[in-house]
Amino acid sequence: MATIRVDATSPGNKNVENLTDIDEIQKAYDELCREENVIAEELSSVFEHQAMLENKMVGLHKTLPNLQILQNDSKQLSSMISFTSTLAENVSSKVRKLDLAKSQVSQCITRVEDILDLKFCTDGVQTALQNEDYEKAAGHVHRFRNLDESVIRMSADSSEGGTLETSFRMLYESEEKLKTIVNSKFSAAVHSGDVASVERFFKIFPLLGMHEEGLTKFGKYLSSQLSETADRNLKIALDSSGDVKRSSVLYADTIIMLLEGIARTVEVHQPLVETYYGPGKLIVLLKILQKECDRQVRKVVEKFKQSREYDKKVRLVQTSLIAQKQNSQENRLDPMEVDLLLSEIVLINNRSELYLRFMKRKAMGDLETSEQESKLMEEGKVEVEKLINESDLSRLMQELIGNYIMMEEYFMKEMVVKAVNMDVTDEGAKTSSMVDDAFFIVKKSVRRTISSSSVDGVCAMLNHAGSTLEQDFREVLYTRLRGGYPSGFDLQQAYNIMQSSFQQGKLTSSDQEKEKARTLFLTALNNSEVSCDYCKALKTSLDEEVNKLYSYCNEHSKAKLETCLNDLGSVPARFKDVVDFGFSQLTSSAVKPRIKPLVDTFLATGHNLTEEEFSNFEANDPWLQNFIANLDNMLKSFKESLTNGNNERFVNLITGEISVQLEKAVIKTAFNRLGGLQFDKELRSLVGYLTSVTTWTIRDKFARLTQMATILNLEKVSEILDYWGQNSGPLTWRLTPTEVRQILSLRVDFRSEDIKRLKL
Amino acid sequence: MEDYKYLFKVVLIGNAGVGKTCLVRRFTEGLFPPGQGATIGVDFMIKTVDVDGEKVKLQIWDTAGQERFRSITQAYYRSANALILVYDVCCQNSFDSLPQWLNEIELYAGSKVLTFLVGNKVDKMSKEIPTQIGQQFAQRYDMTFIETSAKECENVEKLFMDIARGLTKRARDLNLQPEENNEFPSGGSTPISTFSCCKI
Ligand SMILES: Nc1nc2c(ncn2[C@@H]2O[C@H](COP(=O)(O)OP(=O)(O)O)[C@@H](O)[C@H]2O)c(=O)[nH]1
Ligand SMILES: [Mg+2]
Numbered sequence: 024m025a026t027i028r029v030d031a032t033s034p035g036n037k038n039v040e041n042l043t044d045i046d047e048i049q050k051a052y053d054e055l056c057r058e059e060n061v062i063a064e065e066l067s068s069v070f071e072h073q074a075m076l077e078n079k080m081v082g083l084h085k086t087l088p089n090l091q092i093l094q095n096d097s098k099q100l101s102s103m104i105s106f107t108s109t110l111a112e113n114v115s116s117k118v119r120k121l122d123l124a125k126s127q128v129s130q131c132i133t134r135v136e137d138i139l140d141l142k143f144c145t146d147g148v149q150t151a152l153q154n155e156d157y158e159k160a161a162g163h164v165h166r167f168r169n170l171d172e173s174v175i176r177m178s179a180d181s182s183e184g185g186t187l188e189t190s191f192r193m194l195y196e197s198e199e200k201l202k203t204i205v206n207s208k209f210s211a212a213v214h215s216g217d218v219a220s221v222e223r224f225f226k227i228f229p230l231l232g233m234h235e236e237g238l239t240k241f242g243k244y245l246s247s248q249l250s251e252t253a254d255r256n257l258k259i260a261l262d263s264s265g266d267v268k269r270s271s272v273l274y275a276d277t278i279i280m281l282l283e284g285i286a287r288t289v290e291v292h293q294p295l296v297e298t299y300y301g302p303g304k305l306i307v308l309l310k311i312l313q314k315e316c317d318r319q320v321r322k323v324v325e326k327f328k329q330s331r332e333y334d335k336k337v338r339l340v341q342t343s344l345i346a347q348k349q350n351s352q353e354n355r356l357d358p359m360e361v362d363l364l365l366s367e368i369v370l371i372n373n374r375s376e377l378y379l380r381f382m383k384r385k386a387m388g389d390l391e392t393s394e395q396e397s398k399l400m401e402e403g404k405v406e407v408e409k410l411i412n413e414s415d416l417s418r419l420m421q422e423l424i425g426n427y428i429m430m431e432e433y434f435m436k437e438m439v440v441k442a443v444n445m446d447v448t449d450e451g452a453k454t455s456s457m458v459d460d461a462f463f464i465v466k467k468s469v470r471r472t473i474s475s476s477s478v479d480g481v482c483a484m485l486n487h488a489g490s491t492l493e494q495d496f497r498e499v500l501y502t503r504l505r506g507g508y509p510s511g512f513d514l515q516q517a518y519n520i521m522q523s524s525f526q527q528g529k530l531t532s533s534d535q536e537k538e539k540a541r542t543l544f545l546t547a548l549n550n551s552e553v554s555c556d557y558c559k560a561l562k563t564s565l566d567e568e569v570n571k572l573y574s575y576c577n578e579h580s581k582a583k584l585e586t587c588l589n590d591l592g593s594v595p596a597r598f599k600d601v602v603d604f605g606f607s608q609l610t611s612s613a614v615k616p617r618i619k620p621l622v623d624t625f626l627a628t629g630h631n632l633t634e635e636e637f638s639n640f641e642a643n644d645p646w647l648q649n650f651i652a653n654l655d656n657m658l659k660s661f662k663e664s665l666t667n668g669n670n671e672r673f674v675n676l677i678t679g680e681i682s683v684q685l686e687k688a689v690i691k692t693a694f695n696r697l698g699g700l701q702f703d704k705e706l707r708s709l710v711g712y713l714t715s716v717t718t719w720t721i722r723d724k725f726a727r728l729t730q731m732a733t734i735l736n737l738e739k740v741s742e743i744l745d746y747w748g749q750n751s752g753p754l755t756w757r758l759t760p761t762e763v764r765q766i767l768s769l770r771v772d773f774r775s776e777d778i779k780r781l782k783l
Numbered sequence: 784m785e786d787y788k789y790l791f792k793v794v795l796i797g798n799a800g801v802g803k804t805c806l807v808r809r810f811t812e813g814l815f816p817p818g819q820g821a822t823i824g825v826d827f828m829i830k831t832v833d834v835d836g837e838k839v840k841l842q843i844w845d846t847a848g849q850e851r852f853r854s855i856t857q858a859y860y861r862s863a864n865a866l867i868l869v870y871d872v873c874c875q876n877s878f879d880s881l882p883q884w885l886n887e888i889e890l891y892a893g894s895k896v897l898t899f900l901v902g903n904k905v906d907k908m909s910k911e912i913p914t915q916i917g918q919q920f921a922q923r924y925d926m927t928f929i930e931t932s933a934k935e936c937e938n939v940e941k942l943f944m945d946i947a948r949g950l951t952k953r954a955r956d957l958n959l960q961p962e963e964n965n966e967f968p969s970g971g972s973t974p975i976s977t978f979s980c981c982k983i
Contacts, residue, residue: 348890408820412820412823413820421824428855429854478824479824479825479852483855486859490862586842
């Protein structure tokens with residue numbers, strides 16, 4: 024603080040001596056006075072603190088003696104702690120020494136035991152061998168093999184070297200001897216078909232460290248047994264071919280028997296391997312069995328191909344597919360020729376997949392119980408994948424399924440072509456046979472593929488099903504609609520034809536053609552409509568079927584299947600396009616031309632009415648009754664031929680067309696008050712009628728016309744304001760202000776100035 | 784459902800071992816898989832990419848090249864929006880097989896399919912097919928050409944992004960001309976006249 028003060032005042036002090044001007048002196052003086060005040064204030068505040076500081080000093084003086092006591096205590100404590108620590112150090116080093124001594128003692132004991140064991144083994148092996156107790160002998164060898172030979176030699180080299188050496192030599196000799204015995208005994212047991220002995224010696228191999236050898240020998244033994252059974256079964260199958268009930272799946276049955284036999288063998292011997300060979304060894308046996316399986320399956324598949332003329336059929340279908348694509352009738356195989364073959368293939372594949380899944384589960388289960396480190400685990404998994412994926416069985420099945428998909432595609436497409444060619448419409452039916460038939464076939468083919476449980480096969484077939492429907496079948500419907508609905512043919516004409524045919528005894532061929540074309544068109548329209556629904560139903564039912572596959576396929580396969588199924592979901596929309604196209608054809612050739620003359624009868628009726636005319640109209644309707652009657656006839660005739668959905672669509676179309684054309688006619692008509700009233704009545708009846716023939720709401724379509732009638736029905740121009748703007752209430756105007764003025768001007772009794780003056 | 788503007792199907796074809804699976808894994812997972820087994824049947828991956836701020840979902844079907852899977856893989860051609868035909872620049876045999884693959888495309892794919900010819904494994908020293916040759920071949924058959932390395936991550940992103948952009952542009956153009964969109968029949972180049980025998 025002191026320094027600051029000096030700094031602050033010193034320049035002032037110096038300058039004071041040099042000051043000459045009275046103003047400056049005065050200024051310097053003022054400055055000094057202000058500084059003095061500041062200093063005085065600071066001083067007084069320092070003085071205020073003095074008392075408090077003194078108090079604190081007194082307090083500190085009082086605590087000083089206590090601090091000295093504390094310091095002494097701490098010194099004492101610290102020396103105590105360091106004493107204790109030295110003590111602990113001493114104790115622990117002794118404990119460490121004790122520990123070491125103890126472990127040495129226990130090692131020593133182990134070694135003594137080992138040496139004792141060694142002697143015991145040496146003696147035991149001899150006796151056991153003499154008694155032909157090979158299990159016991161192998162047990163001794165196993166014990167000996169687990170001893171740490173070098174350590175034993177080290178610990179006993181000086182005094183006992185001689186005896187130990189003899190022991191080791193004897194044990195090695197015994198081990199070799201035992202190995203030879205077990206090998207030959209095992210072979211002998213296999214040779215004589217002595218199952219008990221085979222298993223007996225199989226259990227001894229691992230005790231002698233001969234895991235691989237034991238498993239290989241045992242695997243070969245099991246393989247030869249499987250081979251025998253398989254040959255026998257195949258022979259039976261070949262002999263029994265003929266009128267046996269399941270002859271159409273004879274080879275599938277044979278393969279199933281074979282695969283089930285192998286699975287049973289695995290099931291039976293797995294515990295044996297796990298118990299005597301330890302976990303992680305099963306794969307060795309599985310590999311050997313799979314080799315045998317591959318060999319046997321190949322044999323059966325070969326016979327299957329021969330007897331079913333598989334290769335020939337595959338070739339025939341290949342050429343037929345090309346012919347089908349080129350739309351040539353020649354060289355096309357009857358699809359029914361491959362029907363049974365296809366069913367047998369899916370059965371074979373289904374069981375093969377079941378078997379392969381079983382093998383994989385067994386191999387993986389054994390791998391997982393072996394609790395290896397992660398790297399070995401990964402290698403093990405790769406080995407299992409290899410066992411499954413690179414087996415001949417997998418490969419054979421892939422080939423079969425590949426050809427199967429090709430043939431199933433042909434079957435499906437060709438059967439659909441047949442369904443189309445043999446299309447018939449039953450009396451009174453609205454759709455024809457080809458829709459039911461085509462969808463039945465597609466479903467049959469996809470379901471058959473699903474029963475093969477080949478995920479890739481199902482995906483491929485779902486794609487083919489989609490393209491058959493969306494492309495081939497849809498094209499048939501489209502082609503029939505493209506011809507258009509024959510125009511100029513209506514009920515009146517039909518009536519005339521009937522009349523003339525009664526007179527002449529026959530229908531003219533051109534009228535017959537027209538009638539036929541008309542039915543064909545409407546049937547195709549109906550077929551397209553139900554195809555939408557059938558597609559949806561097909562997808563739903565396939566969804567369910569495919570779901571059954573999900574339980575045993577991984578997430579990836581599931582995603583694949585779902586994706587392909589979803590694609591099928593877009594097919595109904597493609598049929599909807601066809602329906603829309605058909606209706607656009609119908610509109611231009613049937614709807615528009617028929618509504619036009621009907622609406623013309625409205626135009627021909629004046630709406631600028633006298634009282635007399637108005638009341639006369641009440642009694643004798645000038646046009647509407649006739650309009651509705653005609654309409655009704657037309658709708659009825661179509662209703663008979665259209666499906667419900669299409670009929671609704673048709674009524675909707677007609678309704679739309681009427682409202683459009685009538686609107687145009689209204690604008691061309693002159694009205695007075697009574698004419699407006701008349702029109703309002705007419706419109707109500709018309710809407711009433713149309714509402715009665717459809718479940719769809721049509722009021723919306725007539726909203727504009729209804730509003731026009733309201734306007735035409737006004738007492739005076741300004742009355743419109745009761746309905747407009749703020750006063751519109753629940754009414755939403757579909758007419759623009761310009762249109763409102765236009766309608767108002769149709770009233771001959773409204774003055775155009777009044778209309779112009781309206782603020783809308 | 785999911786949040787994307789366009790969905791396109793991309794199918795990879797070409798001889799076994801040319802690196803189709805590696806290309807797909809590189810693009811979808813950003814890795815070069817060490818020693819995976821050969822593809823069995825058809826494999827399937829999804830990746831959503833961004834094209835001019837719009838989400839475009841690519842459904843990628845990776846097929847096995849071996850003959851025995853041919854009929855399974857053919858089933859994917861028709862609905863494919865883009866095909867990636869791959870050969871190995873170090874394997875003359877894979878290049879010589881291209882005409883067979885083109886024949887398959889001709890037979891089964893839609894006429895509007897976008898086709899890319901890809902020469903893969905350009906990182907290897909022993910290149911057998913010069914860029915020029917691949918380029919010419921692609922031009923002759925109206926394909927877009929690109930050389931890649933799945934191993935060194937060269938042009939892989941570009942390949943798939945070019946496809947996504949190309950298809951998106953096409954889809955947008957089609958939306959602008961709705962009549963053409965409705966043109967009947969859409970779908971494959973396969974003659975749809977299969978049934979013309981039964982015309983009325
Ligand atoms: N050097 C190199 N090797 C590659 C490349 N792409 C794939 N490979 C190797 O080619 C082999 C076959 O690859 P894969 O993707 O399975 O071929 P695919 O049968 O066409 O699916 C594997 O050993 C890959 O490591 C690449 O860009 N460069
Ligand atoms: Mg692959």
